[in-house]
Amino acid sequence: MMHAEWLPIVMQGSFSEIYVIDCETLRFVKVNQAACANLQYDASELLGKTPADIASNLTTDAIESVLRPLRQGLTAQATLDTMHVRRDGTTYPIEFHLYYCPSQPQPVFIAIGNDISFRYEAAKALRSSEARFHAIVSHTPGLVFQFLRRADGNISFCYLSEGCHALLGISADQLLQDSGLFLTLILPEDRASYVESMNASAGDMKSWNWEGRIWIEAWKDIKWINLRATPHALKDDSVQWEGIMTNINDSKLEQAEITRSRAQLAELSAHVERVKEQERTRIAREIHDDLGGNLTAIKMALTLLTRRLPAADGVLIEKAGYVDSLVDRTIETVHRISGDLRPSVLDFGLVAAIDWQAKEFEKQLGIPCEFSSNKEEIDLHLDQATALFRIFQEALTNIGKHARAGRVTVRLVRARRSVQLEITDNGRGMTTTDRLKPKSFGIRGMVERVHALGGNLSINAAPLGGTVVAIKIPLVDSVVHGK
Numbered sequence: 515m516m517h518a519e520w521l522p523i524v525m526q527g528s529f530s531e532i533y534v535i536d537c538e539t540l541r542f543v544k545v546n547q548a549a550c551a552n553l554q555y556d557a558s559e560l561l562g563k564t565p566a567d568i569a570s571n572l573t574t575d576a577i578e579s580v581l582r583p584l585r586q587g588l589t590a591q592a593t594l595d596t597m598h599v600r601r602d603g604t605t606y607p608i609e610f611h612l613y614y615c616p617s618q619p620q621p622v623f624i625a626i627g628n629d630i631s632f633r634y635e636a637a638k639a640l641r642s643s644e645a646r647f648h649a650i651v652s653h654t655p656g657l658v659f660q661f662l663r664r665a666d667g668n669i670s671f672c673y674l675s676e677g678c679h680a681l682l683g684i685s686a687d688q689l690l691q692d693s694g695l696f697l698t699l700i701l702p703e704d705r706a707s708y709v710e711s712m713n714a715s716a717g718d719m720k721s722w723n724w725e726g727r728i729w730i731e732a733w734k735d736i737k738w739i740n741l742r743a744t745p746h747a748l749k750d751d752s753v754q755w756e757g758i759m760t761n762i763n764d765s766k767l768e769q770a771e772i773t774r775s776r777a778q779l780a781e782l783s784a785h786v787e788r789v790k791e792q793e794r795t796r797i798a799r800e801i802h803d804d805l806g807g808n809l810t811a812i813k814m815a816l817t818l819l820t821r822r823l824p825a826a827d828g829v830l831i832e833k834a835g836y837v838d839s840l841v842d843r844t845i846e847t848v849h850r851i852s853g854d855l856r857p858s859v860l861d862f863g864l865v866a867a868i869d870w871q872a873k874e875f876e877k878q879l880g881i882p883c884e885f886s887s888n889k890e891e892i893d894l895h896l897d898q899a900t901a902l903f904r905i906f907q908e909a910l911t912n913i914g915k916h917a918r919a920g921r922v923t924v925r926l927v928r929a930r931r932s933v934q935l936e937i938t939d940n941g942r943g944m945t946t947t948d949r950l951k952p953k954s955f956g957i958r959g960m961v962e963r964v965h966a967l968g969g970n971l972s973i974n975a976a977p978l979g980g981t982v983v984a985i986k987i988p989l990v991d992s993v994v995h996g997k
Contacts, residue, residue, distance in 0.1 A: 531627040554601035584614040656760035665751035683732035738766040784966035798855035917941030
């Protein structure tokens with residue numbers, strides 16, 4: 515018979531285990547070298563055994579149930595997975611493909627088996643990896659998700675972790691069946707930013723990061739959530755994201771509370787500054803009117819008394835002259851203190867006040883201070899003008915104390931809706947460390963005053979060395995419309 519010539523060659527040349535099984539007794543009548551090597555038996559030891567003798571989990575009845583359809587011609591091939599036991603007791607998984615061969619005079623079954631240990635190991639590694647993944651996901655606060663946007667614009671969630679209901683108030687099954695539900699959870703005023711952020715992420719393939727509010731119907735509550743995901747482009751022009759959603763409601767409430775506290779602090783600071791300026795104005799007025807008036811009266815009376823002193827009494831005349839000069843110096847001191855408390859030059863407008871202060875700075879410290887303004891007069895609310903003038907005074911004080919400058923340039927600009935003041939010096943400059951010194955109250959005071967006016971203050975290095983202090987405050991509506 516023809517098969518007697520090539521069958522041994524096929525069997526011995528194959529890397530697969532090949533068994534020829536007697537149909538009646540289910541005993542091996544032929545085995546190849548691969549089967550002997552894997553099982554650690556000689557061929558003579560295997561002949562006469564049945565598949566159940568070399569398998570750890572196989573019975574004769576189980577074998578018959580697999581072979582019966584082959585014997586009856588109901589199928590041409592059957593598949594059987596089992597676990598073979600080697601001579602040394604070790605085991606390995608094997609997958610058999612079984613065929614019925616109605617040869618005469620003795621029909622047989624042909625079993626071709628392949629060691630599938632690699633498949634078992636891969637499956638085991640996969641199960642281990644999945645277990646680790648689920649363990650990580652189960653301990654991750656929030657909702658781990660996989661999201662797909664197809665080329666036609668249709669969206670769907672491909673995966674949702676167990677945190678779905680805890681975060682969104684709906685089950686993962688509900689959202690997987692109808693992914694459009696998520697958009698309906700988002701408050702209408704936040705939906706546009708959600709869609710825009712998704713499109714931007716898909717467009718440039720950068721991280722998708724979105725914060726917004728959702729309505730939890732189950733709890734009748736609004737919750738802030740943060741969504742972070744990484745996009746991947748698919749071959750069909752779809753985009754898939756893997757990411758996490760987390761509950762940031764507490765942090766948002768804390769942020770809102772901080773913002774509210776800062777606003778209240780700014781209001782308090784502005785109120786304190788107004789009260790301080792009002793008190794300074796009151797004290798300056800009392801000093802000027804009461805103390806100044808009394809000193810003037812004293813000087814007039816002293817002058818009258820001096821005229822009546824005997825011309826021959828040089829000692830009294832000298833004492834009177836000393837008292838007169840002391841009164842003059844006191845009057846000057848009163849004027850200086852009164853001016854420091856509330857410069858009367860502010861009554862002539864902000865431009866005149868800053869120009870006067872720049873000249874005073876130059877006269878007192880000998881540092882040239884050049885002032886320019888794009889307007890001869892800038893109409894400001896009294897609180898704004900006073901605050902801006904005080905900021906300017908503090909900036910000049912800092913320059914005089916720390917800058918070692920040889921020149922100062924001051925520029926005042928009245929724009930359409932704001933007033934800008936820029937003070938530039940050519941001194942040693944200001945480092946970040948200088949600005950963050952614990953007792954740097956001058957700069958903090960300037961910043962607080964500007965913030966109280968709704969403006970901003972920046973301190974930067976000048977192009978040619980030194981420092982530029984730039985202040986910008988918005989004009990109140992009455993000033994804008996009345997310009």
